[in-house]
Structures are given as structure tokens and as C-alpha cells.
Amino acid sequence: MDSPYRHELEAAIAAAETAAHISREVLAAAQADATAGSFDVVKDDLSPVTVADFAIQALLTRTLGDAFPADGFIGEESADELRQSPKLLSRVLAVLAQCAAANTPFRDADDLCDVIDSCSTLAPGTGPDRIWVFDPIDGTKTFIRHEQYAVNIALLEGKRQVLSVVACPLLSVDVRAPVTDDSVDPTGRGCLLYAVRGYGAYTRPLLGDPGEVLQPRRIPRHAENATSPRDLRSVTCWALLDSGVDVVHKGVAEQLQVPFPGCDLLGWVPRWAVMAVGAANMTVWVYKKRDRYAKIWDHAGAMLLFEEVGGMITDVHGKEIDLAAGRKLEANFGFVAAPKKLHHIVLKAVHDTLKAQGRTNFSRISCRYCQPP
Incomplete structure (x- = not known):
């Protein structure tokens, strides 16, 4: 897609791909060791929080923050649970080191927590005109069950959505209705969707041969x-x-x-x-x-x-x-x-x-x- 947001789109897609990789690794680790405790934290609103939520929010904030330092960032999570649980914090640092250390360096645990917290207080209209919005894992309850979930990345300018990148690691790029939470892609490739306002929406597999991944298809209107x-x-x-x-x-x-x-x-x-x-x-x-x-x-x-x-x-x-x-x-x-x-x-x-x-x-x-x- 050739648009005025090409640089932003390329950066967001790369971050979403890494985020999807983190989510898959956390799921695989939890399935391999049911006692690992990856899913043992509960937020104030009683929805489960996972290692993936914290790791992905940190990944997205640091990656896009380095690329666009003048922009603001909003994310779902705060680092309160991490600061209170050294065990959980060490898991998050470990999965980031395994999946994304070369691209998202964190100096130490305090740096990681500060990055997560940097997007837990900002609200639209109170900071920069350009704001990135993240949901590191949307559908946390279904994520835990290895069912449909998504990584959501948005760029806002004022009140307007100008860019969207969504990674659905368990959704088939060729999905057909009816789609339910247990409609898991049998090929394991997953689906990436993205759009820029006025330039259409596109989709492609998250994983696949280079020719297929590099040739997304525009979704008809x-x-x-x-x-x-x-x-x-x-x-x-x-x-x-x-x-x-x-x-x-x-x-x-x-x-x-x-x-x-x-x-x-x-x-x-x-x-x-x-x-x-x-x-x-x-x-x-x-x-x-x-x-x-x-x-x-x-x-x-x-x-x-x-x-x-x-x-x-x-x-x-x-x-x-x-x-x-x-x-x-x-x-x-x-x-x-x-x-x-x-x-x-x-x-x-x-x-x-x-x-x-x-x-x-x-x-x-x-x-x-x-x-x-």
C-alpha cells in the first residue's frame, strides 16, 4: 500500500508480527507446562492478565516509541502487577529476551515497567495530536483457551483513526462464516489485517512463504x-x-x-x-x-x-x-x-x-x- 503513512504502517506491521510471535511462544510454554503459572494473575476487573499482555505492550510501546518519539501512547495495562511480583516480571523479561531482544532492548526491570506505565495514564486530547493505541491481547479469556484473540494497533490523529494493524494468530486468512471462538486456523498461519484511512483494507497470512506474505490482497468494499x-x-x-x-x-x-x-x-x-x-x-x-x-x-x-x-x-x-x-x-x-x-x-x-x-x-x-x- 502506497500512502502518506507508509513508514508508520511498515513499523506497525513489523511490531505486530513480533507481538504475534510472543503470543504464540507464551501459549506454547503454558501448554507445555500446565504448572508454569503463565495465567495466574488477575486484574481489578477480574479479567486474567498474562505474560503476553505485559510483554506485548512493552514491545509495541518501545518499538513504535523509538520510531516515532514525538507521538503519544495508550495501552490497556499498567505495570502494577509486575512491580508486585518479581516472578511474573522475570517471566516477561525472559519472553522478551527470547522473542525480541535484538529489536526491543530494555535496560532492566525498572525500564520495562516504566515503558509499560508510559501508556497507562495518557488519554486522547491530553497529549500529542498523534496517539498510538494498543490492545496487547484482545480476548484474553479465549487466548487462555487457545481460541480466537487479536493484537490491536491503531494510530489516531485527533479524533480520527488513520491507521489500523490487527494480528489474529489463530484466524484463517480464508475464514468463512460462521466464525466462532474455536474456529482455529488448521494451517497455523494466522491472519494479518491492516488499513489506512482512504486507502482500503488489506489482508495476508501472518506466516507463510515469502511470496504470499509479501503480496497482501486488498479486501473488496x-x-x-x-x-x-x-x-x-x-x-x-x-x-x-x-x-x-x-x-x-x-x-x-x-x-x-x-x-x-x-x-x-x-x-x-x-x-x-x-x-x-x-x-x-x-x-x-x-x-x-x-x-x-x-x-x-x-x-x-x-x-x-x-x-x-x-x-x-x-x-x-x-x-x-x-x-x-x-x-x-x-x-x-x-x-x-x-x-x-x-x-x-x-x-x-x-x-x-x-x-x-x-x-x-x-x-x-x-x-x-x-x-x-
Whole structure:
């Protein structure tokens, strides 16, 4: 891809490839020794944290920080657990030394922790105009089960996503619907997706012969071809999380006569990825509580993949997703994503369903958002 962000894209792809290698090595080590304790740390929100989360965030921050020192960085993790656990810290240093020492030198343990912490406090709008956003492992729970997960890298300029690189080490480059968490690529090659705003979305294997890896294929703008609700194909996370209102998501699909759940994935980044490649083209997410907000690293960049194939993404109120609102997307509530020509139909179905189910406190919306573009 020839674009004004060629240097950034090349650096991010190289970092994503190394990050995917780290994730594979950590998985292999954990499977080889079930007592290794790679997955024995728990964060405040009760989601598991792994050696891979810390190692990859450090890798991405140091690599891209060296390449673009004037930019800011946002990542999911802080180094608090590492500072409190010398054993865990030594594992992270060891896997980095094994996988990436030549490219990502860390002077010592304090340097590693400082690098991780350097992107745990910055928020959009409070630092440089250009900010990189990382999710080192999206889908940590499925990662532990050796199921679908992703490494997410985004570059923001102000409120705009301008670059996305997503590595899905267990997703086939030729994946077909329905895709679920246990749809693991039998070839072991995995999938890399990337996009630059206005220049399209591309995909290629993470691993493979040089000719195949060096010749990515541009993903057609398939979402532009969807003109009828019959063309809609859903992706969701059905009955696996307690943050969303499952009956609303199912109700919307039933109103639109869309098979449900269709593709069914825990991680948000894999969901955006399968929408990009055309295995799905619609997702709806209504949180159970009005004060529940999405986290920027689960969506920034990965959403751009779907937009670059003709998709449109808003929140439940029809508002554009504001990526400058903070580490949590507090200016938005939930998600409605669909092909541009059908988005207004899906959005109206969401509000009809909310009204029918008596959830009017979730559907404060101007009627203009439900009209065709």
C-alpha cells in the first residue's frame, strides 16, 4: 500500500508480527507446562492478565516509541502487577529476551515497567495530536483457551483513526462464516489485517512463504453491495458476557430476519476483523447499564477495517464514535455497525426493539438518525 503513512504502517506491521510471535511462544510454554503459572494473575476487573499482555505492550510501546518519539501512547495495562511480583516480571523479561531482544532492548526491570506505565495514564486530547493505541491481547479469556484473540494497533490523529494493524494468530486468512471462538486456523498461519484511512483494507497470512506474505490482497468494499436486510450477517457475543443485553441483540436480529447469533466471538477486535473480511457485516451492542462504556483499545483502529470496506459505525443513539473522549468512550453508548446503505434500517430496528421491550431509557434518540443517509 502506497500512502502518506507508509513508514508508520511498515513499523506497525513489523511490531505486530513480533507481538504475534510472543503470543504464540507464551501459549506454547503454558501448554507445555500446565504448572508454569503463565495465567495466574488477575486484574481489578477480574479479567486474567498474562505474560503476553505485559510483554506485548512493552514491545509495541518501545518499538513504535523509538520510531516515532514525538507521538503519544495508550495501552490497556499498567505495570502494577509486575512491580508486585518479581516472578511474573522475570517471566516477561525472559519472553522478551527470547522473542525480541535484538529489536526491543530494555535496560532492566525498572525500564520495562516504566515503558509499560508510559501508556497507562495518557488519554486522547491530553497529549500529542498523534496517539498510538494498543490492545496487547484482545480476548484474553479465549487466548487462555487457545481460541480466537487479536493484537490491536491503531494510530489516531485527533479524533480520527488513520491507521489500523490487527494480528489474529489463530484466524484463517480464508475464514468463512460462521466464525466462532474455536474456529482455529488448521494451517497455523494466522491472519494479518491492516488499513489506512482512504486507502482500503488489506489482508495476508501472518506466516507463510515469502511470496504470499509479501503480496497482501486488498479486501473488496463488500459492505457497499449490501442493499437489503436479506444481505445482513450478524456477529455478536452471545450469552458469554454479562455487560450486554442479549435479548435486545437477539430481538434486533429477529426483527430484521437475520440468523442469530451468526458469527459468535468474545473479543471485540476479532469481531471487527470478521466484519472486515466479509464473514459478517452487522453488529449491535447495548450495554446493560447507562454508565457502562467501551474501552478505546478494544475498538480504535479495528473499526477502521470495517469502515474501509464500506461499513458505518455509530453508537446506539446514531452518534459518531468519539475516540477523543478518553480511555473509555464516555461520549457514546454501545454500538450499531452495518453497511452504509442499511445502517439506518438496523438503527431503527434497535430502537423499535428497545421500545417493544420497555427499555426506553436506552433509546433517547432524534428521529433523524433513523432516516436514510
